Amino acid sequence: MIIGLFLIGFVLGLIYAFIGEKLPLYVPDVIAKDANSWILNLFIGVVNALIFLISFYTFGISYEFFASLIVAGLVFIIFISDFKYMIILDSPLIIGGIIILALRWHFYGFQNMGVHILSGLILFLVMLGIGIIGKKIFKREALGGGDIKLAGIIGIILGLKLGLVAIILSSLLALPYAIGAILLNRDSEVPFGPFLIASMAIVFIFIDKFSNLIAFFS
Numbered sequence: 001m002i003i004g005l006f007l008i009g010f011v012l013g014l015i016y017a018f019i020g021e022k023l024p025l026y027v028p029d030v031i032a033k034d035a036n037s038w039i040l041n042l043f044i045g046v047v048n049a050l051i052f053l054i055s056f057y058t059f060g061i062s063y064e065f066f067a068s069l070i071v072a073g074l075v076f077i078i079f080i081s082d083f084k085y086m087i088i089l090d091s092p093l094i095i096g097g098i099i100i101l102a103l104r105w106h107f108y109g110f111q112n113m114g115v116h117i118l119s120g121l122i123l124f125l126v127m128l129g130i131g132i133i134g135k136k137i138f139k140r141e142a143l144g145g146g147d148i149k150l151a152g153i154i155g156i157i158l159g160l161k162l163g164l165v166a167i168i169l170s171s172l173l174a175l176p177y178a179i180g181a182i183l184l185n186r187d188s189e190v191p192f193g194p195f196l197i198a199s200m201a202i203v204f205i206f207i208d209k210f211s212n213l214i215a216f217f218s
Helices: 002-026 038-059 063-085 090-108 110-138 145-158 160-184 193-205 207-217
Strands: none
Touching: 002 038, 002 063, 002 090, 038 063, 063 090, 063 145, 063 193, 090 110, 090 145, 110 145, 110 160, 145 160, 145 193, 160 193, 160 207, 193 207
16 A cells, blocks of 8 residues: 555656656747756655655545645656746646645635635736836846746635735745845846745645634734
């Protein structure tokens, strides 16, 4: 049983790595780069297998189990595609969002699904507004379209309050990287997607603690 679950998670991890590396090449103007090292692919496969096992034995067959698989998949795909090609693909976001909404509907009902759709829309508009303001201030793209869409998916997965926490946390995580990039190369662009998706994963993993923190300050 354990070996079978591990193998399923391992294969899924390899698929995520393949998608993150190869799917951006179908986007116009994206330039192919060196293939991922076998060590990186092996690492992703093993980590995803462990996530699969831990989630299964922690949550059983539940919303949390399936959602954790979606979150893990988005984390690996976006880390690779955004760091390597500076692009966040629409298709994984759309597919992940649809599956999450279907799971919400199945496990918690139509009303809960509607609330999370609204949360995603609000966070999408918040990030869109930040992107527009940032462009006016810095005279360049402050946020990519993929980052804005990812914020909507974060809202769908986490809800409005926890989604806002994830966005704030992502800014804190990205700050040291951005400072280093500015010091080394003033014209370099900072891929924000990996920090957004990492923050979403952190909040998702420690959702009870972050929920208690929000309740404390409310």
